[in-house]
Amino acid sequence: MEKENQIFGIRAIIEAINAKKEVDKVFIQSDAHSELMNELMKTLKKNSINFSYVPVEKLNRLTPNNHQGAVATIAPISFVKLETLVDGVVESGKTPLFLILDQLSDARNFGAIIRTAECTGVDGIIIQKQGSAPVNGDTVKTSAGAVFNVPICKVDHIKDAIFYLQGSGIKTVAATEKTDNTIYDISLSEGVAIIMGSEDRGVNPSVLKIVDEKAKLPMFGSIESLNVSVACGAFLYETVRQRQS
Structure with missing residues (x-):
């Protein structure tokens, strides 16, 4: 510290x-x-x-x-309000891309995700006030400074943020193994918010009940899960691929 x-x-x-x-x-x-x-x-x-x-x-x-x-x-940054973040992006006319981190707790994973988010054009990252990784020196270092370029929003409840995004015409997609759909089966070319879960528990079951779609990454090895920052990168770059094709 x-x-x-x-x-x-x-x-x-x-x-x-x-x-x-x-x-x-x-x-x-x-x-x-x-x-x-x-x-x-x-x-x-x-x-x-x-x-x-x-x-x-x-x-x-x-x-x-x-x-x-x-x-x-x-925190070395100032956080933005959810309404200000979402409304500003929607009104800009661009295709929104948001990232929701459902109680991800490791500061280094957080920093790595912010770095990838900045490289893939994410408009903002939404985290929960309670139980989320802090924005500290480790976050800044592993983000390679990207934490100063990507707006970050803290909310009381992830579910309320999801409802607000849905009401703003933005599709919510949860990254989870609890689905038959892979990331390649769904459309990410429209306005979308991708939800990544915590390192040990994944996306909260109550959150999974309210999202628009669920998707997983195909796995072929004996290890059943990827590091969350790696998985997040795969989701974000598939979004980039779909939007460029």
Whole structure:
């Protein structure tokens, strides 16, 4: 964690959140208890900010300063609103291409996906506030700086974002093994949002129920799944291929 992208101390974190700073995640000492800590927890939950409980040793490694049991990371980018992102792309007249990451949790995978998204002309990436990978130094590095070029939107619920996209005339396609259709069986040439799931669980079953289409990559080896960033790249480049043919 880069020191310039962190805040330590309970009161300082509360003030940063209230000042609308892009607080990405907060690490809370697992055995810390106080009235001020309770106020911090209420603030985190009210603003749907990611947090996790960690041993004090981790906080001590993050900062040598008096952290008071809490250290926060500040995102190096500003996030955009879903409506602003989608409406702007639709009104531009181009064929929309969005990427939805359903609780992908690894920052390096996130960065690799952002890099491919930038190379394939993705108009924006949509993630959920809770349970998603942070936008931190690892994300910036593995994206090769692409994180500064692709709009990223944080939403309270992935399903609400899907409904909004569908209402805007954009087809939603989930990458999942739970279908007979391969990526080569469906059309990606119109406005589309591709949904990639988490590294260990894939796309949430409740999300699969509401998408327009589901598709998988054909697999011929003994290993049953690809790394999510590799799979995402395959989906995005098939989209590019269809739109150029």
